[in-house]
Amino acid sequence: GENVEQHPSTLSVQEGDSAVIKCTYSDSASNYFPWYKQELGKRPQLIIDIRSNVGEKKDQRIAVTLNKTAKHFSLHITETQPEDSAVYFCAASSNTGNQFYFGTGTSLTVIP
Amino acid sequence: NAGVTQTPKFQVLKTGQSMTLQCAQDMNHEYMSWYRQDPGMGLRLIHYSVGAGITDQGEVPNGYNVSRSTTEDFPLRLLSAAPSQTSVYFCASSYGGADTEAFFGQGTRLTVV
Numbered sequence: 001g002e003n004v005e006q007h008p009s010t011l012s013v014q015e016g017d018s019a020v021i022k023c024t025y026s027d028s029a030s031n032y033f034p035w036y037k038q039e040l041g042k043r044p045q046l047i048i049d050i051r052s053n054v055g056e057k058k059d060q061r062i063a064v065t066l067n068k069t070a071k072h073f074s075l076h077i078t079e080t081q082p083e084d085s086a087v088y089f090c091a092a093s094s095n096t097g098n099q100f101y102f103g104t105g106t107s108l109t110v111i112p
Numbered sequence: 113n114a115g116v117t118q119t120p121k122f123q124v125l126k127t128g129q130s131m132t133l134q135c136a137q138d139m140n141h142e143y144m145s146w147y148r149q150d151p152g153m154g155l156r157l158i159h160y161s162v163g164a165g166i167t168d169q170g171e172v173p174n175g176y177n178v179s180r181s182t183t184e185d186f187p188l189r190l191l192s193a194a195p196s197q198t199s200v201y202f203c204a205s206s207y208g209g210a211d212t213e214a215f216f217g218q219g220t221r222l223t224v225v
Contacts, residue, residue, distance in 0.1 A: 001171065009152075032211035043202065043216040044155070089154055097211040098162060099170060100145075102154040 002027040004092050006103025013080050014111050021088055021106045024072040029095030033066060033073045036089045038105075044089060048075070080110045113138050118203050118217035125193040125224045133188040133220050135203030143206040144186040145170070145214070146178065148199040155202065161186055162209065193224045 003026040013019050025033075034049035050057045050064045050073065057064050061080075066073040077084055090103040119134045137144065145160040157170030161180040175197060177189040186205075190197060200221050204214040 006154075034213065036214075043218050044214075045216070046213045049213065091155075093211040097209045098143075098160060098168070099157055100155075100210045100214065101171075102147075102156070104152060104154040 001099070002030060002092055002094055002101040004090060004101045004103045006090050006106060008106060009104065010107045010109075012109045012111060015080060015082060017080055019075075019077045019080055019084070019108055019110075021075045021090070021108070022072060023074070023090035023092075023103050024070075025092040025101075026071065027092070027095055028068075028071065030092040031095075032093040032097070033064070034091050034100075035064060035075050036091065036102075038087045038089065040086070047088075077108075080108075082110050082112050084108060085110045115139065116203055116205050116215050116217040118201075118220050120220060121218065123220060123222050125190070125222065127193060127195060127224060129193050131190050131193065133190075133201055133203075133222075135186045135188065135217055136184050137186075137203075137205040137215070138184065139205060139207065139215065140183060141205035141207045141215075142183065143209045143212075144180065145204050145206075145210070146176070146186070146188045147202045147204065148172065148197075149202060149219075150199050158188065158201075160210070190222075195224045198222060198224045 031052040036044035038044040063076040146158040147155040159178040203217040
């Protein structure tokens with residue numbers, strides 16, 4: 001099956017700085033790559049996603065880039081704010097489109 | 113819309129007991145799934161369903177059963193609880209399969225003693 005690796009596991013940044021989280025995947029047939037944010041004690045919620053026919057997608061302070069050749073994708077958060085503090089998960093869909101495979105998560109702390 | 117609703121929120125079981133975690137969605141999504149979340153391991157797929165009457169195994173199906181008799185409901189059964197099943201369980205649904213946005217329930221924190 002698909003193998004998704006996520007780095008770093010923890011990340012601390014000063015408020016206003018940028019944060020970058022990276023993921024790699026193993027199945028070249030994967031075609032959907034979402035990012036979820038999970039606040040403490042809450043459910044995961046989608047913040048941005050990208051499909052394999054797109055190289056970059058942006059939504060205000062959040063952007064995702066995808067390099068299909070290298071099989072990696074990254075989440076970029078600019079002008080970080082304390083409310084960005086959470087655990088972020090990347091995921092990749094299986095080649096059948098029936099299963100998500102999640103990374104192990106990155107705990108982001110934004111220091112005011 | 114309530115979205116995805118899970119019950120209970122918390123549960124303590126003794127080793128060997130069985131129980132059912134309930135999951136219901138009111139968005140008419142065909143695809144539903146169950147995950148367990150353990151520290152440092154992210155979310156791992158237990159079972160999934162692409163529609164009523166159809167279920168399949170995910171990464172970590174051992175010790176769990178599911179059924180999908182209606183579009184709305186997707187219960188997860190623990191047959192004989194073990195301490196290794198202590199975890200947070202999330203149900204999720206998607207309108208178009210695992211290549212569309214997943215909407216998660218609020219989670220069930222299960223402790224097996």
